[in-house]
Each structure stands twice: as structure tokens, then as C-alpha cells.
Amino acid sequence: MKIGIPKEIKNHEYRVAITPAGVVELIRHGHQVFIETQAGLASGYSDEEYQKVGATLLATASLVFESSELILKVKEPQEEEYKYLTSQHTLFTYLHLASSLDLTKALINSQATCIAYETVQEDDNSLPLLVPMSQVAGRIAIQEGARFLLKPNGGKGILMGGVTGVLPARVMIIGSGIVGIEAAKMALGLGAKVTILDVNLNRLREVEEILPTVNTLYSTQLNIAKEIVDTDLVIGAVLITGGKAPKLVTRDMLKTMEKGSVIVDVAVDQGGCIETCKPTTHENPVYEVEGIIHYGVANIPGAVPFTSTQALTNATLPYVLQIANKGWTQAIQDNKALEKGVSIVHGNLVYEKLSEDLNLPYTSLDKLL
Numbered sequence: 001m002k003i004g005i006p007k008e009i010k011n012h013e014y015r016v017a018i019t020p021a022g023v024v025e026l027i028r029h030g031h032q033v034f035i036e037t038q039a040g041l042a043s044g045y046s047d048e049e050y051q052k053v054g055a056t057l058l059a060t061a062s063l064v065f066e067s068s069e070l071i072l073k074v075k076e077p078q079e080e081e082y083k084y085l086t087s088q089h090t091l092f093t094y095l096h097l098a099s100s101l102d103l104t105k106a107l108i109n110s111q112a113t114c115i116a117y118e119t120v121q122e123d124d125n126s127l128p129l130l131v132p133m134s135q136v137a138g139r140i141a142i143q144e145g146a147r148f149l150l151k152p153n154g155g156k157g158i159l160m161g162g163v164t165g166v167l168p169a170r171v172m173i174i175g176s177g178i179v180g181i182e183a184a185k186m187a188l189g190l191g192a193k194v195t196i197l198d199v200n201l202n203r204l205r206e207v208e209e210i211l212p213t214v215n216t217l218y219s220t221q222l223n224i225a226k227e228i229v230d231t232d233l234v235i236g237a238v239l240i241t242g243g244k245a246p247k248l249v250t251r252d253m254l255k256t257m258e259k260g261s262v263i264v265d266v267a268v269d270q271g272g273c274i275e276t277c278k279p280t281t282h283e284n285p286v287y288e289v290e291g292i293i294h295y296g297v298a299n300i301p302g303a304v305p306f307t308s309t310q311a312l313t314n315a316t317l318p319y320v321l322q323i324a325n326k327g328w329t330q331a332i333q334d335n336k337a338l339e340k341g342v343s344i345v346h347g348n349l350v351y352e353k354l355s356e357d358l359n360l361p362y363t364s365l366d367k368l369l
């Protein structure tokens, strides 16, 4: 199969969809790889490295799309890229469509087949292609939260770990999945006092076992409202797979927090779980509402491409190979986890939760196969 990798163009997005090691595997299986020049540079991979392992370099994104059947990306197509997608393409990337009606409509209009990394889901409900980036995002969320708690950065001026005789910062993490646990580990490592909330009691039991010094709390509006009063740093880390995040922290709750406290809404890519949160960029990551600093970067792992690009390829490669070796229709019949990633097929929205959230017509995938 002809596989294309364009350079990522989202604001401060430095990852690339495949490492040279991944290209070796694709070529070994008889596929052709087209990669845009300089696509891997910010992740530490030169054009020469890709060329050496057999990839063909192309000067523009337009040439990559024209030459390829399977397009591998990291982030959702940006507006400038919509025009390149046609019915010849299978697009495999993070899409996070629940947070963008415009993008969803553009992909429907493109007639391409779109498979979302983040909804590929194994029988045990795990999300193998979201996990590595959630690990990265959970860890960075605390680093960024700690940074914006510093007075020169607009924060209240509190040290995460406190110091002898002075209490540490208080961190509230909403959602105890991958992002939540990684954030908890980092916050504990810095010496903060951590409370983690979830509606899944089994998850909270696991948290207690792995991280016995973390306080667990069942997630309800009332519990969040009570806990947030004494919180310096809130991490939003909930997920309803494929759907919009529920709004769990309201504007009224912000008024009860101390000024200069910080909220990092990692779930912003699914619409955010904080009422006042909106997507921001690495260039302008924060803004203030009711005296509370909001951080809403939707591509957090893009800031550490040396780590993220390798972690992403490690996770995506087995699925990319299945799509490339068999074609997407056979691949999803053989792999039910991959089938759950299929969002749009030739102008039809086939992910039911998404059609409910975005109020768009739904077509059953079975009907199209």
C-alpha cells in the first residue's frame, strides 16, 4: 500500500506520525512510504534518516496526499489540509471529533475513510492508542500546573511540595484513568497533597493500591464543589470514550477558589470538563477567568516530540500494519478493537456516540461493509 506522512502543522506540534524504525517495518512488509520533507526534524529525525531506510521524500503536503492511499498523521487535519482529502484516502490519526462540528462536517464532505486513534478500544475497554499520549499529557499537566502556580507566571505563588513547617500545594485530579494516575504520580513526586475523583469505584480502589498516599473521592457535583474550595491546582482528566466530556467544574465553583489557583483541563480535546475552559495553544497556553488561571492546550504531548513520537509509533505500528497489509475493511473485520476506531466512511458518520453528541445522522458501519 502507498502510505503518506505529511508534516504536522498544528500550532507548536512537533511530533510526526512515524519514526524511521516504523518505516523499516512498513517497507519490510512490501509497502511504499512517502514522507514530507522535514516532517521528522523536530522529533530528532532528519530527512536523510528516512531516506536511508527507504522512504521517498516529497516537498509538499499536497504531493504526499496525492501519492498515498493511507495517510498517517498525529493531530486532526487542520483547515488548510481539508482540501487534500478525497475518497481515495484512509486517514488514521487522532481526531477528537466530539469537540469539533466543523472538522466532522469537513471530513464527511471529503468522502475519505477516517479512523480515530483515540477510539480504538480493546475488549477490556482500554484505549491502546490514547494511552501513551495520555501518559505524557498527565505528567506534563503537573509540570505546567506547577509552572503557572509561580507568582511571576501569574499564579498564587505556592511551591508544590511546600517546605519544612509549611504545608504543600493541594492538587485535585478529576478522573483516575491514564492521565489522572500519571498526574497523581508526578504531583506526589513533587510532594503535593493529592485528591483524585472518579465515578468508577474499581478505578479508585486500584488508585488506593498503587498510590496509597492519595485521597480518593467519589465524583459528584457536591463533592467537587466542596473539595475545590481548598484546591490550588485542578487537573481535568475525565473521558467518555468518543463523546463530549461532561462539564464538572462550573463558573460558580471558581468563585470559591483562591485567586491565582490553576486549572489544567487535559480533557479539552474532548470539549473539556471545566465549564470555563477553551482550547489554547503552546504559544498562548493560559488565560484567566474569575482570577483562576486556565490552561487548555489540546496537543500537550506535542511539546516533547523526542519522547512522544517514539511512544506513538510503538503503539500505532501494529494497527498501521494491519490496515496496510489487509486494507481497512478486512483489517477491521479481523480486529474488533480497530473497528471501534472507524468514525467516518465515505461521507457517512458511523460512530453512534458522536452522532448523538453532534446531532448528525448516523449510519451503521455494518450496512456499509
Ligand SMILES: NC(=O)c1ccc[n+]([C@@H]2O[C@H](COP(=O)([O-])OP(=O)(O)OC[C@H]3O[C@@H](n4cnc5c(N)ncnc54)[C@H](O)[C@@H]3O)[C@@H](O)[C@H]2O)c1
Residues within 6 Å of the ligand: 118, 130, 131, 133, 134, 135, 137, 174, 175, 176, 177, 178, 179, 180, 197, 198, 199, 200, 203, 219, 237, 238, 239, 240, 245, 246, 248, 265, 266, 267, 268, 269, 270, 297, 298, 299, 300, 301
Ligand atoms: N490535551 C491533550 O493534549 C491530551 C493528551 C492526551 C489525552 N488527553 C485527554 O485526556 C482525557 C483523559 O484521557 P485518559 O486516557 O486518562 O482516559 P481514561 O479513559 O483512561 O480515563 C478517564 C477517566 O474518567 C473517568 N470519568 C468519567 N466520567 C467521570 C466523572 N463524571 N467524574 C470523574 N471521573 C469520570 C472514567 O471513569 C475514567 O477513569 C481524554 O479526554 C483524552 O483525550 C488530552
